[in-house]
Amino acid sequence: MVLRQGDDVLARLEALMLEKDIPSASIQGMGFAGLVRFGFFDFERSDFQPRDFADMEITGLVGTLAWKKGKPAIHAHATASGRDFQAFGGHLLALTVGRGSFEVTITVHDRRLQRQHDESIGANILLLPDMD
Amino acid sequence: MVLRQGDDVLARLEALMLEKDIPSASIQGMGFAGLVRFGFFDFERSDFQPRDFADMEITGLVGTLAWKKGKPAIHAHATASGRDFQAFGGHLLALTVGRGSFEVTITVHDRRLQRQHDESIGANILLLPDMD
Amino acid sequence: MVLRQGDDVLARLEALMLEKDIPSASIQGMGFAGLVRFGFFDFERSDFQPRDFADMEITGLVGTLAWKKGKPAIHAHATASGRDFQAFGGHLLALTVGRGSFEVTITVHDRRLQRQHDESIGANILLLPDMD
Numbered sequence: 001m002v003l004r005q006g007d008d009v010l011a012r013l014e015a016l017m018l019e020k021d022i023p024s025a026s027i028q029g030m031g032f033a034g035l036v037r038f039g040f041f042d043f044e045r046s047d048f049q050p051r052d053f054a055d056m057e058i059t060g061l062v063g064t065l066a067w068k069k070g071k072p073a074i075h076a077h078a079t080a081s082g083r084d085f086q087a088f089g090g091h092l093l094a095l096t097v098g099r100g101s102f103e104v105t106i107t108v109h110d111r112r113l114q115r116q117h118d119e120s121i122g123a124n125i126l127l128l129p130d131m132d
Numbered sequence: 133m134v135l136r137q138g139d140d141v142l143a144r145l146e147a148l149m150l151e152k153d154i155p156s157a158s159i160q161g162m163g164f165a166g167l168v169r170f171g172f173f174d175f176e177r178s179d180f181q182p183r184d185f186a187d188m189e190i191t192g193l194v195g196t197l198a199w200k201k202g203k204p205a206i207h208a209h210a211t212a213s214g215r216d217f218q219a220f221g222g223h224l225l226a227l228t229v230g231r232g233s234f235e236v237t238i239t240v241h242d243r244r245l246q247r248q249h250d251e252s253i254g255a256n257i258l259l260l261p262d263m264d
Numbered sequence: 265m266v267l268r269q270g271d272d273v274l275a276r277l278e279a280l281m282l283e284k285d286i287p288s289a290s291i292q293g294m295g296f297a298g299l300v301r302f303g304f305f306d307f308e309r310s311d312f313q314p315r316d317f318a319d320m321e322i323t324g325l326v327g328t329l330a331w332k333k334g335k336p337a338i339h340a341h342a343t344a345s346g347r348d349f350q351a352f353g354g355h356l357l358a359l360t361v362g363r364g365s366f367e368v369t370i371t372v373h374d375r376r377l378q379r380q381h382d383e384s385i386g387a388n389i390l391l392l393p394d395m396d
Binding site for chain 2: 026028038040041043049051060061062063064075076077078079086087088089090091107121123125126127128
Binding site: 031057079082083085086089 | 290292302304305307313315317324325326327328339340341342343350351352353354355371385387389390391392
């Protein structure tokens with residue numbers, strides 16, 4: 001999947017999951033971000049503390065595509081660096097492609113995987129068929 | 133593979149290699165680390181200089197699973213970032229899952245691959261069938 | 265693919281693409297870099313601002329292999345960290361393996377993919393068959 005300037009990476013991945021009915025997948029990607037929003041999970045508040053970075057090279061995006069209550073549920077983390085090459089990273093909350101492009105490789109799996117909210121830890125967990 | 137709080141990622145991967153008799157594999161992963169220990173190889177001492185980081189998002193883990201003298205031999209590197217999103221990384225010496233979960237995608241290869249200690253460089257090297 | 269000290273990673277990948285006639289591929293890698301050159305694209309000058317780093321662990325390399333005018337065209341980004349574990353990253357311009365080794369996993373795709381220079385953004389773009 002090759003995305004262009006202005007594309008919303010997470011929205012485009014969700015649309016692709018719906019269009020192709022992807023049961024689950026692992027993804028990797030890299031490219032230029034006009035805006036990337038990272039979050040660090042705050043378990044006290046049960047929410048992500050966000051921070052935005054503009055005009056960054058995404059040096060590595062890793063994630064999984066699954067479903068939650070019939071809707072696409074993407075979980076991705078990424079590392080990014082700017083003009084001074086210093087790297088930042090975190091849980092990916094938003095990513096808009098910058099000038100240039102963004103390439104994502106999607107490895108589709110056969111089994112439909114679900115995420116479920118786990119009350120004990122206050123986060124969504126990916127469920128695998130052989131998990132206890 | 134989805135791991136939960138307190139799981140030792142490398143030990144769980146080794147157990148899986150033994151249980152499923154995985155000939156070799158490439159892995160990628162991401163998730164929340166309660167503790168991650170990175171090492172930087174010191175060729176003078178032929179050992180890793182370690183450093184521990186607590187409560188970090190692993191923004192990308194990349195590695196290979198192979199065998200050495202009949203035992204699982206994992207080689208993985210990772211990048212991680214904390215509450216301030218600043219990224220650190222290195223050779224992965226240890227990784228315990230933190231509150232939340234840790235997802236690893238394992239791409240299994242057909243050929244059984246071995247690592248061998250190379251005296252000339254003082255490090256373990258992955259051997260491929262077509263290497264000279 | 266396992267590379268050794270002194271190997272030029274991009275040149276070795278290009279040679280492999282020609283030798284095996286790889287239509288296209290996604291790659292991931294990690295290992296020890298004697299020298300890594302990152303670039304940050306400067307759209308004013310339509311060129312990369314380079315910076316060299318010596319003796320770094322590459323904690324994650326992500327890329328795609330495609331063709332441009334009959335020649336191998338590699339696009340890769342990477343994250344790296346040195347002795348103090350601080351991470352840097354960017355578009356990969358050059359990478360020479362350091363003492364130790366460098367492992368690259370190549371996932372070959374069936375379709376021959378091309379890159380094309382896009383005048384509007386001043387950069388090479390990977391073309392997929394179903395792109396509009």
